[in-house]
Amino acid sequence: MQVNGTHILIDKNQTLFDFLQSQSIDVNTIAVERNGEIIPRSTYQNVVLSDEDTLEIVRFVGGG
């Protein structure tokens, strides 16, 4: 799978939620696009990833 331009090996049938957990990414501070479509945060647990997927993960840090 491609994540932010880098190839990454993923487990079979891994959900987006599990993948984010495995990368220690806080799901409350990000936005994720899969194959050009924004993924609603409430569906991360239902999205099953595949090798052909391209993910773009934007992480927000505090300050404004």
Place this chain on the structure above:
Amino acid sequence: MIIEVNGTKQDLVCQTAFEAREQIGNKTDLVILNGFQIEKDSKLSENDTLTLIRKGTMPEQTELESMMMARHTPNVHIKLKEGKVAIAGLGGLGSNIAVMLARIGVGQLLLVDFDIVEPSNLNRQSYYISHLGMPKTMALKNQLKEINPFIKIITQNVKVTENKILELFNGYDIICEAFDRPEAKSMLVNGALNQLPNMRIVSASGMAGYESSNLIKTVMPMKRLYVCGDLENGAEIGKGLMAPRVQICAGHQANMVLRLLLDIKDV
């Protein structure tokens, strides 16, 4: 030759900008030709925009707007006047973005914040001592009216939550995400991208401390999402937020909004 002088099209019989000044204005008037203040005389062409500004006098209301926009690159004013931009969060980013967008004449601004002006805001936010205790929406609107009385300013004194996004921002061209907390940034960006299929969002991430100015950039990680900042330096214990980098980031956001309003979609 048809020349637009101080906002009004006029048929002039002259060849140069200084000849036009001699006919219409005063010898000491400043001359701005197509967005550039000229010191040497310059030839005029059909449909040029000429602004003559008399020093030390208050212009008529009808002339004021064209004089204010005289230093713009030509032909951007009309597009900006049609622009509708929402600013969510009126802190260091949002208050400074609003001031910039008002200066360039964006026609309609929506200002959204639930907070009041506090002393700790003054190190980076566009407020004064006289605003302390006032809702940020009101304090900012008062400033913007002094900067540009020709734009429409709408205020919403509310906390943005996911279920208010559609109602608050529907009908706007662009949302500037200018919140402080990363959870709020994520909530708005996700909510707006999902609920408003044509909305563009200009967001910010990473402008704390006093790292190099040059680390702050504008990126477009998603189709309708632009993110400005160094993408790394968050506010945390031991790393504060200060005017220079916050304003650099706000400048990136405001310029991206300007580009989008002029139909330029790349960063």
